[in-house]
Amino acid sequence: MQQVRTPHVVVVMGVxxxxxxxxxPLLAARLGVPYAEGDDFHPQANIAKMSAGTPLTDDDRxxxxxxxxxxxxDRHGLGGVVSSSALKRSYRDRLRAEAPGVVFVHLTGDRALIEDRMSHRQGHFMPTALLDSQFATLQPLEADEAGVSVDVSGDPGEITERAVAALQGLAQPSL
Structure with a gap:
């Protein structure tokens, strides 16, 4: 697989x-840029709250x-990929205020598929009980937001290739 270089920061978002x-990380490898795990940016109080099954408030976020x-x-012009639920437009606006050139990849899928995947993962603080609140909070990308939606059915390699193709389809010559 050929690497696709980008100076943009891509935010991988979704419930x-x-x-x-x-x-x-797969997308970052394909784009030839570093990856940052969004969960690592949470303060311990947020992790404790979510682990207890309590949804975060905007003030927490x-x-x-x-x-x-x-x-x-800090990655502007260098590129990078970071994960963040970025469920609300106001959250994405906050990210754009700090880093105006970010591009979003919204991972979407059937609720039953997502719940099934959540129930099989191990060692993650987010319980499946919070999935309903995630879907209730979700505001999909709007037409004026730089980004693409990518279906999460299939294996990780297929999903990553769909994301790369969708990003290349944006009217941005550097992707």
Whole structure:
């Protein structure tokens, strides 16, 4: 597989269980840029809250989004891939305020498939009980947002190739 170079920072977004942590590193490898795991930017209080089955509030999310935005800002012109649920438009706007050139890859899929995948993963703090709140919060990408939606059915390699093809389809000569 040929590497596709990009100076953009790509935010892999979607509800829990869509595969952000799996697809993110694969996409970064295909794009020839570093990957950052969005969960690593959460303060411990957020992780404890989610582990207890309590959804985060916007006030909980702002410092997390700001930290991801700073990472994306520091990668401006160099490229990178970072995962972040980025479920609301206001969250994506916050990321764009810090790093205006970010491009989003929204991983989408059937709720039953996502719940099944969540129920089989091990060692993750996000319980399947929070999936409903994730879908209730989700505001899909709007037409004026730089990004693409990619279906998560299939294996990780197929999903990654769909993401690369979709990104190449954006009107951006550098992808």
């Amino acid at each position: 829990a269980g869509t595969g952000k942590t799996t697809i993110g 702002w410092p997390w989004l700001d930290a991801i935005g700073r990472w994306a800002h």
